[in-house]
Amino acid sequence: EYSLGPKVTDWDAQRREWTSRHPEFPALDPRRGGRPRVLLVTGSPPGPCDNPVGDHYLLKATKNKIDYCRLHGIDVVHNMAHLDPELTGYWSKLPLVRRLMLAHPEVEWIWWVDSDAIFTDMAFELPLSRYDGANLVIHGYPDLLFEKRSWIALNAGIFLLRNCQWSLDLLDAWVPMGPRGPSRVEAGKLLTASLTGRPPFDADDQSALIHPAAGAEGRWMDKVRADDGEPPPGLGDDRWPFITHFVGCKTCGRYEDYPLDRCIRGMERAFNFADNQVLRLYGFQHRSLTTAKVRRVNDPATNPLQAKEAALKMDAKFSST
Ligand code: UDP
Numbered sequence: 001e002y003s004l005g006p007k008v009t010d011w012d013a014q015r016r017e018w019t020s021r022h023p024e025f026p027a028l029d030p031r032r033g034g035r036p037r038v039l040l041v042t043g044s045p046p047g048p049c050d051n052p053v054g055d056h057y058l059l060k061a062t063k064n065k066i067d068y069c070r071l072h073g074i075d076v077v078h079n080m081a082h083l084d085p086e087l088t089g090y091w092s093k094l095p096l097v098r099r100l101m102l103a104h105p106e107v108e109w110i111w112w113v114d115s116d117a118i119f120t121d122m123a124f125e126l127p128l129s130r131y132d133g134a135n136l137v138i139h140g141y142p143d144l145l146f147e148k149r150s151w152i153a154l155n156a157g158i159f160l161l162r163n164c165q166w167s168l169d170l171l172d173a174w175v176p177m178g179p180r181g182p183s184r185v186e187a188g189k190l191l192t193a194s195l196t197g198r199p200p201f202d203a204d205d206q207s208a209l210i211h212p213a214a215g216a217e218g219r220w221m222d223k224v225r226a227d228d229g230e231p232p233p234g235l236g237d238d239r240w241p242f243i244t245h246f247v248g249c250k251t252c253g254r255y256e257d258y259p260l261d262r263c264i265r266g267m268e269r270a271f272n273f274a275d276n277q278v279l280r281l282y283g284f285q286h287r288s289l290t291t292a293k294v295r296r297v298n299d300p301a302t303n304p305l306q307a308k309e310a311a312l313k314m315d316a317k318f319s320s321t
């Protein structure tokens with residue numbers, strides 16, 4: 001039987017003990033206005049994209065993540081190595097997330113964000129206090145999960161996983177369908193037979209997560225929060241969510257469900273929309289959402305310290321929500 005590594009059974013106690021010896025890492029991070037520590041984790045293949053334009057948009061999506069995380073006091077890990085030759089592609093996030101959890105006891109939440117996801121509301125702060133009883137927070141639709149067992153009931157491209165024993169156990173339960181070869185092929189058949197709407201293909205991480213979450217009657221579900229997370233109204237532009245995930249685009253790969261130029265157009269708009277929220281702090285803005293060119297938006301003589309005060313006020317406003 002495949003395993004992610006030597007079994008860990010007392011992680012909560014180990015982590016508590018570590019934390020008690022490291023007062024320099026208080027549970028509530030002063031750099032985050034007293035919020036829990038979050039580590040954003042993303043990754044991309046070890047080699048160049050099949051199409052050079054894919055590398056350019058990978059860079060833009062990475063810059064966008066750096067911007068969001070700087071504004072919110074979040075550290076970023078970008079992994080390009082295949083840590084486990086058995087677990088390639090989208091399965092590679094499982095061993096990575098596990099390693100990071102064990103290597104960063106100071107972090108409360110590991111936040112996996114796919115490379116093809118772009119933050120489009122830079123001011124939005126994760127409402128972590130609302131997730132107090134949850135260990136896995138993931139975008140999804142509870143009715144599709146429980147009533148329909150649909151294969152798109154959850155999207156495994158973005159999730160928050162609490163650094164605790166429950167999460168290590170979940171990863172152990174999640175991974176057996178992942179190793180390449182016959183187990184992935186056989187598991188793919190099982191998943192297609194048991195989930196609604198799933199086309200026939202080898203086992204993927206998303207279906208493999210839905211399968212135990214929807215089955216196993218409550219073994220996992222009481223600690224999983226699946227919501228369709230409508231962003232609070234009035235932030236940014238109502239037409240843009242907190243994160244825009246370009247599912248089915250595969251700009252770095254060879255095959256895509258949508259034509260490449262359509263994906264690129266969408267990513268360009270999303271990137272520029274978010275980038276405007278950053279550039280505005282420095283008095284600039286893109287000329288339009290379809291161009292990389294920028295223009296000045298205010299008098300360069302304006303005192304930048306005044307802009308800083310305004311930004312801090314905005315931050316304080318969001319902190320109180
Ligand atoms: N990924 C990675 N290494 C790889 C392939 C993928 O880290 O070799 C990450 C990357 O962040 C990607 C995610 O895994 O967004 C999901 O992989 P998938 O093949 O589904 O790509 P997507 O459709 O998200 O582009």
Ligand code: MN
Pocket residue numbers: 114115116117157245246247248
């Ligand atoms: Mn994706």
